[in-house]
Amino acid sequence: MAIENLFGDYLVNLAAELSAHVLAAVPGWVQPAWAGEETDTAVRRCLDAGIAAFVRRANADASAYTELWDLIFPRFFHDEAVAAQVARLLEGQNLNHRALQFMAAQAGYQPERFPALDFGAAMQEFEGAFLTQATHEPALQGLIQASQLLQQTQLLADTQAILEQIVALLQEVALQDITGITADSITATNVVSGTQIVYQLAPPTGPGRFPDHWESHYLQALLTQCDRLDMTPLAASEATTETLSIAAVFTTLYLDGATRSADETVVEALSPAPHREKRVPERREAAQHPITASEAIAALPRLVILGQPGGGKSTLVNYLAAQLARQRLGETDTALPDWAEGQAPLPVRIILRRFAEWLAAEKRRGTAGDVWDYLAYLLGRWGCGDSFAGLRHTLIESGGLVFFDGLDEIRDAAARQMIIKGAVTDFADTEKQCQVVVTSRPYAYTDKAKWRLPADRFPVVTLAPFADEQITAFNEAWYTRVMGPRRGWDAAQCQQRAGVLTQTLLALPHLRRLAASPLLLTLIAQVHGQGGALPDNRADLYRQMVELLLSRWENRIVLDARPGDDVPAEDVLWLGVPTEYLQDVLAQVAYNAHQRQGEEAIRGDDAEQAAEISRAELKLALVERFDSGEKAEQIMAFIQHRAGLLLAQDENTYTFPHRTYQEYLAAQHLLRQSDGQEQLCARVKAQPDWWRELFLLSAGSSMKTPKYVQDLVNTLLPFDPGHQEQPLTADVAVWASIAAQTLWETNFSYHVAQEKLPGGFTAVYRRVQAWLKAVMVADVLLPTAGRAEAGQWLARLGDDRPGVGVNRETGLPEIVWSAEIPAGVYTIGDNKSKYDDENPAILNVPQ
Template sequence: MNNAESPPPKGRRSRSGAALQGSGAIAQGNDAVALGKDARYVGRDNYQITLQQAAQPGASADELRQGYLAWLSMQANRLPLFVSDSGKPVQLASVYTALLTAGRDESRLHPATASSVRKTATGEPGEPERQSALEALDREQHLVLMGGPGSGKTTFLNFVALCLAGEILRSPGANLKLLRRPIPPEGDAPSDQPKAQRWTRGALLPVRVVLRDLAASLPPPGTPTNADTVWSFIVGQLPAQLRRYADALQAELLGRGGLILLDGLDEVPDARQRREQVKAAVQEFAAIHGKCRFLVTSRTYAYQRQDWKLDGFAERELLPFTRGQVERFIDGWYAHMAHDLYRISEAQAAAGAAMLKRATERPELRELAARPLLLTLMARLQTRGGGALPESREELYRQSVAMLLDEWEGLKLQRDASGQPIGVEQPSLNEWLNASRENIRRELDKLAYEAHLQQPTLVGTADIRQSDLIAALLAASRDRREVSPLLLEDHLRDRTGLLTAHGEGLYQFPHRSFQEYLAACHLARFKFPDELSRLARADPNRWREVALLSAAGFRNAPGSIWELVDALCTRSADPAANAPEADSGSQWGALLAGQVLHETGLAAADPDLQERHEIKRLRVRDWQLRLLRSSTLPARERVLAGDLLAALGETRQHLLDVDRMRFVAVPRGPFWMGDEVVHNAPLHRNETLSYDYWIAEAPVTVAQFAQFVAVSGYQGHAPETLNDPMNRPVVSVTWHDARRFCDWLSERWRAALPAGWSVGLPSEAEWEKAARGGVLIPPAAQRTTIDAGFTIAASSLQDNPEPQRAWPWGDEWDADKANAEDSIGETSTPACFSAGRSPYGCEDLAGNVWEWTRSLWGTDWQKPDFVYPYDARDRRREDLDAPDAIWRVVRGGSWGYLRGVARCGVRFRGLPGGRDGGFGFRVVLRSSPVR
């Protein structure tokens, strides 16, 4: 060290958290570098650059520049929130995963909508506008990058600084190549080589400023601020050894430009005009440094306030992780575990990564894994637990909360560059407050419950006032009179973990789910089950997750779970078909009771279950059947009721047993075929269906196809064909699978079928007439089964009020009548959309699953060979022996396609040997030839 310069005051640490006094070296990670006593850069990849110690008199501007970049790399490569249990810091360069932002107009959309792949009216995939965070920075000279807590804003900023500095330092591991690494592809993405992200600006000189620290260094309120304010802070944060580099740094920024990285605008206090002072200084600094590019990070909620906005700065918002990004992070994490932190074997790392990938595909963890912060918590928890995440969601939260509480209230340690503790900065909260950890946790549970109860919105986490947090902690203290609230405020300010500062005087839990879990713990301890059930029935959107987490906490005490089920579902459903619809609270209570049983493993029949609890289980089961046709519950909840019914024991035998399958009558006569808005299917009157036929009321279900497989010994199906709940339509079936099912059913029913009749796939004409109705239709649907026979009742037909209807119910689209447009995101059991039945009584002819027909499309998937007008007498278009290279017609749309292709007249196509998660089928009965 240059003895002419004073060392930092004793006890004061640099903002990097590493000691900068005296000699020695600071090196972190594979490619971290630091200035050492022997005038070398130290890197664990043996990367070394020799130069004279920058702090020595006479060091050149280039040597000082190299020292500055090494110091910046050391800062940027650390993840201070995530020191591993080995005591070594987790390295950013090893685990960083490239981020995506919403496009210019897309940020107004819900993230789930913005990131979904849609299907166009022609059935071809359409990708919404998305842009990597790096490409947004490349495009915009002045950019504000927004995102929620834990979305990766600061991580991105630090990674850019690290890679730019590494490129100038010629680091083999942190450079422009790493910076431009492609966005991880999705599992179903094309197999083309992914392209590197666009970055055309070269190795800009990075300068990093933490705006919270800048605000803390500002002159008294009311004092004007300007560009000099920012520059003085930049110089002041340099280590004493590098202060002489300041003039050369400023000259380069003004002459050649650079990248100014301003982190955490939302963390600048509103009070005492600090925000206005920072804004004024930043705006002038940007104006003077016209050759520089600027990146500012801020939480979305804060920057959307007009008084926060910076003039002339573009805006982008970070999107949640895609599945590809989740898997890329997991691979990087375990590679880092193997190579750097724990020295575990490659096999152990691969096994741990595979296990974590499977865990994050679980529905209850999928949303959490889409947030980088929470995915990192899962990885840490799994690493700490020896490789396995808890099986239950409640246990995952319990362990995560314990880990986060450790970090929030435990000792704050000073650590050296390698992550090893070198002293105590603050005692633990329970020691400082003289409060037991149990009392602190109990008060935090209560605080979370009250915040959740009073939160104005149903999304995000509640703001917790600092005064309320301090009051809760004082309540936990045994010596509360001796604890100074002002000192406690200072004690809490920089702590991270279970609660983090969210602006001036506000705190938040890291995710709404943690808030819900803590609220659940409070209710389970003090207000279970009566108050919990009352809240859940009255306001299910707010309290559903709380109720489920609270119930899960009693997994080892099932008697308490049955108490909650009884409180949620207090009476039996009215079995009468024409019974009036129950009140909203009863419906929601029954649905949540079913969820409680399903998530706690108590839904299935159990011969050892006490009779009084079996009565409750059957009561909940019977309610689910009623809920399928509810006009109160949204469609998504009706679909959930269908899945719960499958778990509790489906009672509709016509969906489980092929011999109970229901058919509806379609009398002979003309109908309108085609659609005015479909170019390959012009509307025309079809006179060729001069016979009666019967078509299945619903698509073939998983249970029915499984029965076929079990009885016939058929092995041509795919394993995933039987994975869905048994009462849903079977999917991932080829045209040949469907044909074999029909052949088997014809033989099974041979003795009961009318002479000359058989089971087959419908033609597209038969399918469309069933969906739209004929010119004349019966006054009511006629249903039958194989046992009841197939004689169409004699009744007078009446005019079809909408013979050219667009959808089975009419000409106006109604999202409550069809499972389409990805509104549900998966298939659903029949009857969830019963209001969308066709004039003959068919379920789900619009949406849910595409349905195979026996009709041919042609050899060109873009243009049909078999055109309209349709003539049923043309046997070529129904040739069952046509080669597999000829496409077959499918009808009806599916859950993942737009409403336009769910129209009655839309023709689509599929290769006979192809499988698709949205392709199923229903059968038809008529006189041969139908096979």
């Protein structure tokens, strides 16, 4: 059927068949409010309006698709299942657009075959026209709340105005009198005169469509939500009333393993693997440049960004949303280096965890319409509800950048699938003019995940850990913009302190590994800023970082509260749970996990990873400590979506941010045990490589109690060399090096020097020195590396062997000759045949 023949009988036939099925599908519980034929007629008029609106939108989108008009639309509107869905409107429910999309597919509609048709938008206008007509039907007023349902459709003001015009027109002409429908007009025959009349459909023009302030009001509200730098790592003494922008310390984030050549675009570089294989050889061999996360977002219409906990995903989202908001507000110094000049799409941020909570509370299934409804709800909570119409109009007409942040924070897998496969996918398919970015931790977006988006449309990238230059840049920003103003330091002082911190981090491997995480680097910078230097004692550094991570948990509840939320006083300090109690539980869990991991003999790369802790194990430990399953669930729920001292890797697995934290907390657990030293030494003797760090951290934690360090080393090495109870073996050589490192890292020589008469401190110190000397000169077969390590530790502790060291009086090497050199002539050096700058020297030793 040609579109020009869409009139009279065609429209009436669609409406009549649908009306019959809808009236038959009305549930029995609605019947008492039914006023017989009067209500039937009112429903038919609503369906007439819906059909007219649907055809207007479909005609505008896809007038040339003959198959749609001849076969698919009649089949769809004659379907009893479709009628049952439409009957939902008479039950006070909005249409289930996802179900209707499925039914349209059953009728033969395939989006890829009819790309010009926006079926979802056409059905939304059907719903809007039905409800608009219903507001004018007295017989339906006691049956459905049409005005409320109409508001929930969140139609644009322009569209709603056109639907009102269609409803008004149908009060003048019957459906069968319509002879033509276009996007902006309806043609009908005057039954009296027989002449054709063209009714123009047009939205209101001129001022007054949206409030003048709608965008600025929305953007200011967005900045309030996104642009606040999280200052919870700062101590209370550092807190000020000043609000810092997140841009103050934002550091460029790069993509892991993603590079491009100079003549290659970001889109080409990040295209799926089969396309990249076609790159010309010259490009593959050309110098490669890293790709920033920001430029990837700027270049791609769809993107999934993965990142580890504390790796900067949400910070990136908040930074870009805030900078784009400031640009649109006309502020200067807000340029994004990787974005084209003038590229400033309207930013929207949706935190998926909160979206999921809203969907559950509203009993929604997750559709593109639900995204719009949630945004309307969200803006109302922010106090800028009157900005929604303008926001929606701009996103539809001009596009924007919509962030769906934190897929992993949706704990329920079914909800995750519903939101991604429903709401996000539908929104991205419908609003093609909008850029869409989804963020998640890797565990929630695996290759086997049912909610994984099509890779050809949603490329997946991963944030890289901080490299040296990023660590340097962050430290400079932290001191210049955060610590400096609070301490009154000038630019030179800030640069000097930042330089010292950077040099320390890059020089010490155990700190460099931690600094790769933006979150952990922030904690290290805070510790450094408090004392002007990082503690020499690693255990003290980890203690301070653990305390800061725990303080994040305490303070996060207040910071995470949404505007208008009333936070109970008893919930402010970590749900009423003292942090020392929580740390006890985590220490126990850390010890058990470390012990289990050691028994599994994990080596290689995995040795750097923290052990996995099951949900059941964590819950059991929490229940035993707090005697409350409810409290345990509350704690685990909070851990699930907050990067603190324990990280949720998936719905049933947790880890510590780094194995270092696991080892430190495990050491704290042993310190609280009556036989902790015996347990620890037994572990070290059985697996020295695995338990060495924990041994050192245990001693370091007790550095101010030298008697504990003495007892710990005595437990490890209770006998002097040569004792029959402890013969020298390769294992004992390792224990001696561990004991020496313990004394060195705890500055034990200071306590030895304080003894007026040689006592226990001196005895254990000399015993370790003796073992090191024994290892170096042992007749038994020992690894060369072990002998060398013993010599290095002996040099640090003090090598008192004759002929070693420096004469304190002269400052010269204290050389001891075994015998006098016999008289004679000796040649020292070589001739120029080997070295041009060396001549032989003749030494004559007289009698």
